[in-house]
Amino acid sequence: MNITGYLVDKLEDPFGLLSGDRYEFFLDLDVDEEDELYSEKGVGLKIIFVSDENGQRLSQYHFFEKGTEKVLDFALEEDEEKLVLQFCKEHLEE
Numbered sequence: 001m002n003i004t005g006y007l008v009d010k011l012e013d014p015f016g017l018l019s020g021d022r023y024e025f026f027l028d029l030d031v032d033e034e035d036e037l038y039s040e041k042g043v044g045l046k047i048i049f050v051s052d053e054n055g056q057r058l059s060q061y062h063f064f065e066k067g068t069e070k071v072l073d074f075a076l077e078e079d080e081e082k083l084v085l086q087f088c089k090e091h092l093e094e
Contacts (some may be wrong), residue, residue, distance in 0.1 A: 001029055001030070001031055001032075001035070001038070001080060002029065002030040003027050003028070003029060003030075003083075003084075003087055004028045004029065004030045005027070006025060006027045006028065006087075007025070007026045008012070008023055008024070008025050008026075008088075008090055008092070009024050009090060010022070010023050010069060011023060011024055015040070018093035019052045019053060020050055020051050020052020020053065020054075021051045021052070022048060022049070022051075023048070023049045023050075023088070023092065024046070024047070024048060024049075025045075025047040025049055025052070025062060025088055025091075026046055026047075027044060027045040027046075027047065027084070027087070028042070028044055028045060028066075029042075029043045029045055029063075032045050035038075036065065036074075037063060037069060037072065037074050039065045039066070039072075040068045041065050041066050041068065042065070042066035042067070043064070043072070043087055044063070044064050044065075044066055044068065045061060045062070045063055045064075045084070046061060046062055046064060047060070047061040047084065047088060048060045048061070049088045049092070051092065053055055056085070056089055056092075057085070057089075058081065058084065058085055058088070059075075061076065061084075069090070
């Protein structure tokens, strides 16, 4: 799995209920055809990333099929999660 593109938006908390900042990342992924996650339409990863007094972390995420936006029932492996977390940290304010 390789990250080939992304979009990031800061999420607004109009009522001020949440501490810290939240960001929504949409990652474009290049998935090997041999991988069970592979889709001909392409695969993306939607992430809610939190930056607060407790640090920076992935709050939630899900894979989706591009075009249909169908949620794919897969989880990140530990090494992939570290890679995605580092990517989000590096691309937070771009």
